[in-house]
Amino acid sequence: NAGVTQTPKFQVLKTGQSMTLQCAQDMNHEYMSWYRQDPGMGLRLIHYSVGAGITDQGEVPNGYNVSRSTTEDFPLRLLSAAPSQTSVYFCATGLNEKLFFGSGTQLSVL
Amino acid sequence: GNSVTQMEGPVTLSEEAFLTINCTYTATGYPSLFWYVQYPGEGLQLLLKATKADDKGSNKGFEATYRKETTSFHLEKGSVQVSDSAVYFCALLNYGGATNKLIFGTGTLLAVQP
Numbered sequence: 001n002a003g004v005t006q007t008p009k010f011q012v013l014k015t016g017q018s019m020t021l022q023c024a025q026d027m028n029h030e031y032m033s034w035y036r037q038d039p040g041m042g043l044r045l046i047h048y049s050v051g052a053g054i055t056d057q058g059e060v061p062n063g064y065n066v067s068r069s070t071t072e073d074f075p076l077r078l079l080s081a082a083p084s085q086t087s088v089y090f091c092a093t094g095l096n097e098k099l100f101f102g103s104g105t106q107l108s109v110l
Numbered sequence: 111g112n113s114v115t116q117m118e119g120p121v122t123l124s125e126e127a128f129l130t131i132n133c134t135y136t137a138t139g140y141p142s143l144f145w146y147v148q149y150p151g152e153g154l155q156l157l158l159k160a161t162k163a164d165d166k167g168s169n170k171g172f173e174a175t176y177r178k179e180t181t182s183f184h185l186e187k188g189s190v191q192v193s194d195s196a197v198y199f200c201a202l203l204n205y206g207g208a209t210n211k212l213i214f215g216t217g218t219l220l221a222v223q224p
Contacts, residue, residue, distance in 0.1 A: 004153070042114075042199060042214040043154070058211070090153050097144050097203055097212065101153025 002026055006091050006102035013081045013109045021076040021105050023091030031095045032074040036060065036087040037104075043090065049074055081109045112137045114200050116215035123190055123222050131185040131218045133174075133200035141202040143167075143176055143183040148197040148217070157185075157198070190222045 007022045025032065033048035045058030049068040063085060065077040078085060086109045092099040117132040135143065142161045146154040158167035163178035172187045185198060200215040 037217075040216050042216040043212075044214075045211055048211075092153070096205070097142065097156060097159055097201070099154070099156070099212070101155070103151060103153050 004091055004093055004100050004102040006089075006105050008105060009103070010106050011108070013078075013107065015082060015109060017081050018077070018079050019081065021078075021089055021091075021107070023074045023076065023102060024072050025074075025091075025093040025100075026072065027093055027100060028071065029093040029095070029100075030071065032068070032091065032093045033058070033099075034064070034066065034074070034076045035090045035092065037090060038087050046076065046089075081107075083109045085109050112141065112202060112204060112213045114202055114213055114215035116198075116200050116218050118216075119197075119219040121218060121220045123220070125192055125222055125224050126189045127222075129185070129187040129190045129194075129220065131198055131200075131220070133183045133185065133215060135181050135183065135200075135202050137181075137202055137204060139204055141204045143174070144201045144203070144212070145172070145174055145183070145185050146199040146201060146214075148199065150196070154199060190220070192222045192224050195220055195222045 004025045030051045034046040035043040044060045047066040049055045055066050089105045091102045094100050113136045115134050144159045145157040147157045148154045158169040160167040160176035166175045174185045197217045199217045201212045
């Protein structure tokens with residue numbers, strides 16, 4: 001029972017590169033979300049999805065794309081990475097306060 | 111709008127010391143309040159919650175009381191252990207929308223020394 005699995009755990013990119021952060025859940029939850037965690041700023045919601053085929057923007061969506069083709073997967077895409085996107089990214093599933101978080105992806109953009 | 115303000119860390123304590131981490135909030139209506147804990151290398155986990163004024167949430171020896179008059183939800187523990195070293199996040203949630211979103215504080219790092 002893995003819960004929420006994020007890959008990779010660490011990534012270093014150069015400015016302008018693209019990449020996809022993977023998130024998979026085996027809890028059969030409809031709701032999934034992506035957060036970024038920055039020092040002194042807590043967690044901020046990037047994008048979320050209430051079910052397959054439905055996504056919406058959170059608090060800080062610029063520079064990120066998402067899609068939800070299956071209940072299990074919710075990848076986060078950086079099309080052209082910028083240093084401002086250096087952060088720790090968390091995927092979560094569940095609803096309201098009952099969120100289950102992955103262990104995070106630490107991303108550095110040089 | 112809704113917001114959460116936490117005391118800045120890090121908070122460094124010796125084992126068995128008393129812990130208080132302050133949290134105040136601004137919200138419309140009657141939000142629910144939460145404390146999450148993030149252990150090193152892990153995602154956040156719900157620690158405790160309170161859904162209405164004067165409710166006390168508790169778990170693993172931690173407590174927090176929902177004080178509407180002071181808009182506060184301070185986290186306390188009577189005797190901390192080294193294993194309590196983590197980052198603690200206060201959060202609020204206003205129900206009623208189609209998709210309810212948690213509002214997190216900035217987090218407070220707690221370091222407990224043996």
